[in-house]
Amino acid sequence: xxxxxxxxxxxxxxxxxDKSFALKLLADMLRIRRLEEKSAELYGASKIxxxxxxxxxxxxxxxxxxxxxxxxxxxxxxxxxxxxxxxRGVDMGAIMAEMYGKQEGCARGRGGSMHLxxxxxxxxxxxxxxxxxxxxxxxxxxxxxxxxxxxxxxxFFGDGAVAEGAFHESLNLAALWKLPVLFCCENxxxxxxxxxxxxxxxxDLRLKAAGYNLPALSCDGMDIVSVHETTREAxxxxxxxxxxxxxxxxxxRAHSMFDAELYRDKAEVEAWKARGPIHTFTARLxxxxxxxxxxxxxxxxxxxxxxxxxxxxxxxxxxEPVEYLLKDVHTP
Amino acid sequence: MTRKLxxxxxxxxxxxEALTNDPRVFLMGEDVGRYGGTYAFSKGFLDEFGPTxxxxxxxxxxxxxxxxxxxxxxxLRPIVEVMTVNFSxxxxxxxxxxxxxxxHMSGGQFSVPLxxxxxxxxxxxxxxxHSHSLEGWYAHIPGIKVLAPATIEDARGMLAPALADPDxxxxxxxxxxxxxxxxxxDDFAVDISSARVRRAGKxxxxxxxxxxxxxxxxxxxTLAADGIAAEVLDLRVLxxxxxxxxxxxxxxxxxxxxxxxxxxxxSLAAEVMARIMENAFFELDAPVARVCSEEVPIPYAxxxxxxxxxxxEKIVAAVKGLFA
Ligand SMILES: Cc1ncc(C[n+]2csc(CCOP(=O)(O)OP(=O)(O)O)c2C)c(N)n1
Numbered sequence: 001x002x003x004x005x006x007x008x009x010x011x012x013x014x015x016x017x018d019k020s021f022a023l024k025l026l027a028d029m030l031r032i033r034r035l036e037e038k039s040a041e042l043y044g045a046s047k048i049x050x051x052x053x054x055x056x057x058x059x060x061x062x063x064x065x066x067x068x069x070x071x072x073x074x075x076x077x078x079x080x081x082x083x084x085x086x087x088r089g090v091d092m093g094a095i096m097a098e099m100y101g102k103q104e105g106c107a108r109g110r111g112g113s114m115h116l117x118x119x120x121x122x123x124x125x126x127x128x129x130x131x132x133x134x135x136x137x138x139x140x141x142x143x144x145x146x147x148x149x150x151x152x153x154x155x156f157f158g159d160g161a162v163a164e165g166a167f168h169e170s171l172n173l174a175a176l177w178k179l180p181v182l183f184c185c186e187n188x189x190x191x192x193x194x195x196x197x198x199x200x201x202x203x204d205l206r207l208k209a210a211g212y213n214l215p216a217l218s219c220d221g222m223d224i225v226s227v228h229e230t231t232r233e234a235x236x237x238x239x240x241x242x243x244x245x246x247x248x249x250x251x252x253r254a255h256s257m258f259d260a261e262l263y264r265d266k267a268e269v270e271a272w273k274a275r276g277p278i279h280t281f282t283a284r285l286x287x288x289x290x291x292x293x294x295x296x297x298x299x300x301x302x303x304x305x306x307x308x309x310x311x312x313x314x315x316x317x318x319x320e321p322v323e324y325l326l327k328d329v330h331t332p
Numbered sequence: 333m334t335r336k337l338x339x340x341x342x343x344x345x346x347x348x349e350a351l352t353n354d355p356r357v358f359l360m361g362e363d364v365g366r367y368g369g370t371y372a373f374s375k376g377f378l379d380e381f382g383p384t385x386x387x388x389x390x391x392x393x394x395x396x397x398x399x400x401x402x403x404x405x406x407x408l409r410p411i412v413e414v415m416t417v418n419f420s421x422x423x424x425x426x427x428x429x430x431x432x433x434x435x436h437m438s439g440g441q442f443s444v445p446l447x448x449x450x451x452x453x454x455x456x457x458x459x460x461x462h463s464h465s466l467e468g469w470y471a472h473i474p475g476i477k478v479l480a481p482a483t484i485e486d487a488r489g490m491l492a493p494a495l496a497d498p499d500x501x502x503x504x505x506x507x508x509x510x511x512x513x514x515x516x517x518d519d520f521a522v523d524i525s526s527a528r529v530r531r532a533g534k535x536x537x538x539x540x541x542x543x544x545x546x547x548x549x550x551x552x553x554t555l556a557a558d559g560i561a562a563e564v565l566d567l568r569v570l571x572x573x574x575x576x577x578x579x580x581x582x583x584x585x586x587x588x589x590x591x592x593x594x595x596x597x598x599s600l601a602a603e604v605m606a607r608i609m610e611n612a613f614f615e616l617d618a619p620v621a622r623v624c625s626e627e628v629p630i631p632y633a634x635x636x637x638x639x640x641x642x643x644x645e646k647i648v649a650a651v652k653g654l655f656a
Contacts, residue, residue, distance in 0.1 A: 050457035050632055101457070101633030112459045112632030128461040129419065130391045163390030164422070191391055193367025199390035262375075263366035322639045329628050 011223030057252030060277035064227030079114035093313030102317030131164030141179030160191025209244035221249030361413030432475030455508035468600035489522030506543030533563030551647035
C-alpha cells in the first residue's frame, strides 16, 4: 500500500506560554492518553462493550481547543469524545462508569462511550450519527443569538462529516444568520477506512468553508501550541458570525475496536507517531527549561492515579435497576 | 448434501456470486472496499473486482443511495450498502420519495432495480443510535419489497432473487445473526415471496422475523419441554406480507404470538395481528399476543439492553399466557 499521507516534520517550535499553563495542557493530554489506554485494556477484559473509539494521537486538538473556551460556552462532540468530556471538566470516574454502563456514569449508563453528556459543563453529547451534531450546534448558536447571551458553541466533527449534507446545510445557515458557532474539523485523514482524499474532490477545507462565506483557518493538530493559538484567533474572529477551523491530525489506533486496519500502511502510522502530540510537546518544554523529567513523571503519575481511581469508581458503581428501564423516555 | 457456514460467509458468498455472474452488478457504500466491509462481508472484493465495482463512498447516505437509484435507472444493478438502519434515515428521502415512487409516478415507464442492504437491530451494546429495528417502517411503503433473512439459507439465497426483481428491494440483516452458523443444503431454494415454517407445531404459532427467529426457536424448545408444541413461522418477507401463510398457521395452531424487535406502537407486529383479525378471527381460541421491544431507545448497559428486547423467556411467558 505504501505511505499515502507523508508525515510533516514533528512540531518543534518554541512554546510561548508560561510554565503553569503549559504544564496544565500537558497534564490534560496525559490524562486523556492514560484514560484511553486503560479503556482499551478494559475493552479487552469485556468491562467496556459496544463501540469504543479512541482519540489516541489526537489529544492536542481537544486540549488545545477547549482551553481556549470559557465555561459558558457550549460543546458538541462526536462518538470520539472521551477527551473532550475530560478536558471540559467531566469527572473521569463518571466517564469510566458510563463506559461500564453503570448508573453513576455521566449518562446513567444509557449512552456508553459514544454518548457522553454533561449539562453542568454544557457538553451536548456524544453524537454517533456522523454529521449529526452540526445542525444541533447551529440551533444552539441561534438560541445564543436570540437570547442575547454571551457564549459560543464549539462543534467538533471529523473529516468524514464534511461529505454529509448536514455539514453544508449547517455552515450555510450559521453564516447566513451570523451565528456564534465555531466549526472544529478534526481532520485525522480517515473516516473509518476511507482516506480523506478518497472522499473529497476538494481537499482544501478552507475553500469549502469559504464557499459558505465563513472565515477559515487550518493548523497542525499535532502541535498543541498551534491548535490553541489558532483556536484563540478563530474565536477572536467569531464576532460577526461562524468561523471554521481545520485541525490536521492523525489517529494512532484503529477506528474502533472492530477495525483490522487493512486500509493503511503500518509505516505511515509509525511516521505519524513520531509527531505524537505528547512527546513532541514534552521535548519542546524540556528544551526550553520549562519542564524537568521529574515534573513530567509526576504529571504522568497523577494521570495514572486518576485513572486508577476512575476504574475503582466504575467498579464500585451499580447497575440501574431494570424497573427503571422506561425512565426518561419522556419528561415526567 | 449440506455444508457448514456462518451468516457472514453466506452473505459474502451471495455477494460474490452476484458480482461474478452479472457485470451490471456493483457494490457501493461506506467502507465496502478498502476497509473490507463494515462487517467483513466484502473482504477481499476490492482486489478481485476492482474499485469501479467495489465502490467506496464518502459519508453521504442521501447522495449515494440516490446515486444507486440513478445507476439502476441507467441500466446497472447496484447493491447499495448502508451501514445500519439508523444511518439509512439520512437517505430516507431518496428511498421513500424517489425509489419507491418512480415506477408509479412515471406511469410504469421507469422501474428501479435497486437492492439496498443494511444492518438492523440490537444485541451488541451499540446504544441508541446504532441499534434500532426500523424495518417495520420500511414495510409501510408501497413500491419497495422488504426482506429479512434470518437463516443461513436466506442469507445465502435472498440476494439473487432480490437482484432479479425489477423494483427496489430493501434487505435487513440483523447484526445479532452475523456470527450464527448453520448447515446450508447444496440445493437450497429460496424465494422472496413467502413466509416459512421453521419449526412445526400444533398448539400455538410464534410469528417472527430477523434477529428474533433464534429467540422464537429457543422459546419453542423450552415450551416443548412443558408439553406445548409451538410452531415457528418466519415471515422472511415483510412487504408484501404472506397473509396466506399467517392464516394457515393460525388455522392449524389456533393461538398466535407475534414477536417483533420493533417498538410495539405502530409496529409490524400490529400489522400482522390486524391481518390475523381480518382473516382468521374465527380460527382463534385466544386473543393474539405479542412480544415487542419496550418503548425506550435501546440503552447501552447490557442488562437494560436485554430487558428492552424480546427474549425467549418473554416469549415463553406470552405463550403460556394464552393457555392460562
Ligand atoms: C450517518 C452515519 N453514517 C455512517 C456512520 C458509521 N461511521 C461511524 S464513524 C465513521 C467515520 C467517520 O469519520 P470522521 O468523520 O472522519 O471521524 P473519525 O472517526 O475519523 O473521528 C463512520 C463511517 C455513522 N456513525 N453515521
